[in-house]
Amino acid sequence: MSEPIILFLLLTMKYFNLEVEITSVNADNLDKQNCSFKLSWQDSRRLSATLKYPTKLIENYARWQNAYHNYYTQNSRGKVIDEGDIPAPEIDWLAKLNEEQKTLVTEFNEWLRDKNLYDIREEIKNATNKPNSHWIDIFLSCNSEELARLPWEAWEISGSFGASGKIRISRTPTNILEKPVQPIRRKARILTIIGDDNCLNFQADREAVKSLSQMTNIQFIGWQPGVNIDELKNQIWQAIADSNGWDILFFAGHSDETNLTGGQFSIAPGVFVSINQLENPLKIAIKNGLQAAIFNSCQGISIAESLISLGLTQVVVMRELIHNKVAHEFIINFTQSLAAHKDIHEALLDTCRIFCQTEKSLTYPSAYLIPSLFRRPNSELFKIEPFGFKQWLKSYLPTTKEAIVLLSFLIIAWQLPMQQFLLDWRIFVQAIYRQLTGQNLTNKTPPVLLVEIDNESIRKAKITDTTIMDRGYLAKLVEEISQSEAKIIGIDYLLDRFNGGESDRLLATALQTAVKKQKWIVFAKYEYGVNSEFASLNWSLEGDMTVLGDGRYLTTIDFSGSNDLTFASMLALVYQLNNDNKYNDLLLPNLESKNDLFNQLSDYLEPKKVVKNEKLFSPAARLNLLTILSYWLRQMWLHPIVDFSISYDQVYDSIPAWQILESNNSLIRDKIKEQVVIIAPGGYENAGVKFGEDNIEHPPIAFRDEKLTGGKIHAYLLHHFLTNRLVVPIPDLWMILMAAFLGKSVILILNDCTDYPQKHNRWVVVFAVGNLGYLMVSLQVYISGAILLPILSPSAIFWIYFLLNKRMRSHGLCHGYTD
Structure with a gap:
């Protein structure tokens, strides 16, 4: 997406940060606990409210969770159980789950409809009524596990689920350590890790990801019978840290939450690796442009929080156990939305809406409550950009400042007096060169x-x-x-x-x-x-x-x-x-x-x-x-x-x-x-x-x-x-356009170089030498080929483009952002 378009979206899109915390903690008396809500938004305005701790809601959640686990007792991507279809249980867990789901969602929204939250709800709803508003994003953070597990995505701020119009909720960790790296413009690259498939069939996951192969570059890696575990680990480590970089890390398999190691996932039978173990290759991958991760596996909250803290901008996980067939259905619909060039959050919402449909809700009850997007506040959402000539051409559209500079130069170069002025000085320099080199x-x-x-x-x-x-x-x-x-x-x-x-x-x-x-x-x-x-x-x-x-x-x-x-x-x-x-x-x-x-x-x-x-x-x-x-x-x-x-x-x-x-x-x-x-x-x-x-x-x-x-x-x-x-003079106007094209090309190439900020001074030297080379070639071509190539105007426009890009990077505004 071009910088002017993204600038427009950033200016018209409103986002809120919502912090929900437990206060007045008293372990002996839950009724004395409160929940504090703090809403802040772009202009630094704030609203706050306090609700009573939802003891009944937490109990409802536990009953729903029990019914959910019992219904999806086999073929989950958490604990390994023998393969088979969803059995017909002695207890009608389907009816039980539907009942508990309705109770949970109703009780949850009743709690959030408390009059104390009126101002917060109204502020969010009013944002959707403003003209030219895009999505209204709510970045939610919770300081307790029981609050974080609640189905916040089902909050009916302005109606039933899926009817909230432009409102969407994503989660964010309370503590984020590393700074994110800006995304790199390129044909999207996906690294797909397939875990232990002894008890589960991941072929549907493979096919769903492969469906994106025409618009992305995809690499599969995973366990195969007979593969040495240490060798497999080394392959995964090296693949993640590939110098070409990735945009999405996709995992299908078993995973689980851990308190100290940032979550873990299975790469082979009985073999788990933690996020902490992968910290170094993941940091390299993030430096090389890794933006998003999708874990189509169970209980991924700690995995998501760890990855966001490391520097990823968005992670899709399942907060609970997920049945293998539900996981298949999820990834098929999710990749279809990605293939339609929707961003990762829209793709997630599309998939959840499908799970809400009558037929799907009967087959996969409560499935829409499980997926969550963890995201850094106000980060650019990943989407698979169309890749082809039109997109290539679109990437060369100037930013606002580039357009102002380019237009100014073109207007100046259009004036005949200015052309004569530049021509005089150009020939004067040529006369000096001719004399110094003895080419009379x-x-x-x-x-x-x-x-x-x-x-x-x-x-x-x-x-x-x-x-x-x-x-x-x-x-x-x-x-x-x-x-x-x-x-x-x-x-x-x-x-x-x-x-x-x-x-x-x-x-x-x-x-x-x-x-x-x-x-x-x-x-x-x-x-x-x-x-x-x-x-x-x-x-x-x-x-x-x-x-x-x-x-x-x-x-x-x-x-x-x-x-x-x-x-x-x-x-x-x-x-x-x-x-x-x-x-x-x-x-x-x-x-x-x-x-x-x-x-x-x-x-x-x-x-x-x-x-x-x-x-x-x-x-x-x-x-x-x-x-x-x-x-x-x-x-x-x-x-x-x-x-x-x-x-x-x-x-x-x-x-x-x-x-x-x-x-x-x-x-x-x-x-x-x-x-x-x-x-x-x-x-x-x-x-x-x-x-x-x-x-x-x-x-x-x-x-x-x-x-x-x-x-x-x-x-x-x-x-x-x-x-x-x-002597035939090449017009300054033409060379300014060529220099702008070259400058933009260099910017796009450098923005794909993850080590560019560290090697900025080296690139300055390279371009300075290149500019000097152009100067010498221009002077000699004038004598040998009778062609006058402008020097000042194209050199100036190239360096201005380059320096504007440097300033944008220093403000974290490259790759889709503009100041």
């Missing part, structure tokens, strides 16, 4: 040369208005770069407006001159493309300059049309075609061309099946369906990111524009042939489509260059396309 990229020449028009270049060129960059200055840069061996020139400036001035005409001329020198020109565009007065798309290309998430996310490739390519991906396409020997017959830009250049490239590549099969670029460069669907949820699941853990000097060379114009290319001549040249703003104040938009105000923590600009982002994007460095 080995390419000697960065694929990009950034020619940046910075503040110094503007000052030297005496440009006064940078709202629209001086087209004449751009013309000078194009002319200078055209004289080098650079094949590709990217212009990260919008040229969608042609003013017709001298500087505009100079730029148009410079661009045409570059094309005549077989240079590829790629323009950045925003809403509108390059103005045709500057350049024709018949001999130039353009791509969208938009960046995602302040440059943190990759702008992906779509080859369905030129309008869908980004600035960086268009540059990457041209670079790939110009640097692969397979495309030696590639057409070159031609000022005389009448057709769109990108369409010409598409026609050229179509027969080669290159673009559509994505042979030029990694498949990760194209959006997958899951990522597209996540956009509808305002998420970016599995959307590739820009890897700022790579040092900028491995991605691009940068040079101020003024140095290009003044150095006669001496600074770049050696490398420029292998590079894509991008002319871009270099961080001046009002660069961008909107004022200052080109300058990223809050760059990623891992980026170590002076300023992050749009041009540098395009350089990173181009680098990633050319090197197939497309």
Whole structure:
């Protein structure tokens, strides 16, 4: 049962502790003895009452007991008598027993209907009328043997037996020594000990227990003719103390009460073992999860009290002698109720109700008065939980606190700003790891040369208005770069407006001159493309300059049309075609061309099946369906990111524009042939489509260059396309759910480990080492496999689950309880 459900039951279920004691003891005058009743319940309220000692009731009990023993004189599971059916006695003991039973129950309830007990009875009955109330449990303890033997389960608090609705009575010893061990979630395990069957047939007991085999694990052990007694004892000792543990200990055979040894039961002809003798293996069994014991044998009060004192939470016994056939009938009906997944107390009540039915009451008179459940107050009753996929799934339902923590983490992880924050720090840690392990990229020449028009270049060129960059200055840069061996020139400036001035005409001329020198020109565009007065798309290309998430996310490739390519991906396409020997017959830009250049490239590549099969670029460069669907949820699941853990000097060379114009290319001549040249703003104040938009105000923590600009982002994007460095981030949301599942799995496993509390610190070390291992694997997988695994959020959720479980165990609230 999941923790929230059990919490609800505990909150709605009321229980009472009822202590019944003999006071004013006077052995010479029984009439002067009194019985004290003390009722207490969950809110520490108390009621008390005093009744006269029921001398007449005790005498009635003795007469009933005599009739009961005489009727069931043969085949009891106490003293061994020859086998046979219930004989036809000379005295009609059946009639006698029925008469004495009626007298006993009537006198018992008359005594308990005394006016002095009115407040106690009313308090108990009123509890059944409250909404959402479950069972009303009464935990009864008596300080004298004669009171304990009375049939308290037959107390008609709100009607006849079986009509008390939600009230049920269980017994508890007056002194409980050991603390109980919380139950373990697992497929129920039953150890069945079959005693001496020389005079009794226990086959019905075997079959009844076997009927539970599909939903439990069962082991039988017991005496066989010819078995050495010492060897049998050793087998029983070892079986009880099995490290796999048990949930129920079932015994069928002879048993008896003893004053000093906690009761005893027979394991072989003439051989009895006491509970005291089994104390050590029983303590081990309790530590390994033993919750309940069922003794389908005679006179088990001292056995039950001893087992509860040792740490068991519930024990079913027979308070009197029990005939073999009654025992058979009892265990058959009892196991049927257990098989219906009823708890052990409900199963006991069901069986007693069956004995109350007319047919059964005639065959087995008074049998319903014999069974009793001894139970620790407010302990969780054992029941055979359904075992299968649904139950396995149900066990993973979070507790109240786990649900609060998990929901909080999921809500936080859903927020894009928080995702960006975690992403920044994750890549920063990755950059440190990359540097410490020396796993930097080995390419000697960065694929990009950034020619940046910075503040110094503007000052030297005496440009006064940078709202629209001086087209004449751009013309000078194009002319200078055209004289080098650079094949590709990217212009990260919008040229969608042609003013017709001298500087505009100079730029148009410079661009045409570059094309005549077989240079590829790629323009950045925003809403509108390059103005045709500057350049024709018949001999130039353009791509969208938009960046995602302040440059943190990759702008992906779509080859369905030129309008869908980004600035960086268009540059990457041209670079790939110009640097692969397979495309030696590639057409070159031609000022005389009448057709769109990108369409010409598409026609050229179509027969080669290159673009559509994505042979030029990694498949990760194209959006997958899951990522597209996540956009509808305002998420970016599995959307590739820009890897700022790579040092900028491995991605691009940068040079101020003024140095290009003044150095006669001496600074770049050696490398420029292998590079894509991008002319871009270099961080001046009002660069961008909107004022200052080109300058990223809050760059990623891992980026170590002076300023992050749009041009540098395009350089990173181009680098990633050319090197197939497309890092796919696993969403924090997913990993939080996986960590919660792992944490819950660990909790369930540890809760099955009986030595977990003693080895808690050892497990902390194990998980800390495991967490460190996950950290190292995550860092290396990022570099080797281009997959980003979140570290902080899944680690935090795992440890919170683990620590919540530790706190629950320290309060005794695991395995079905929650605080």
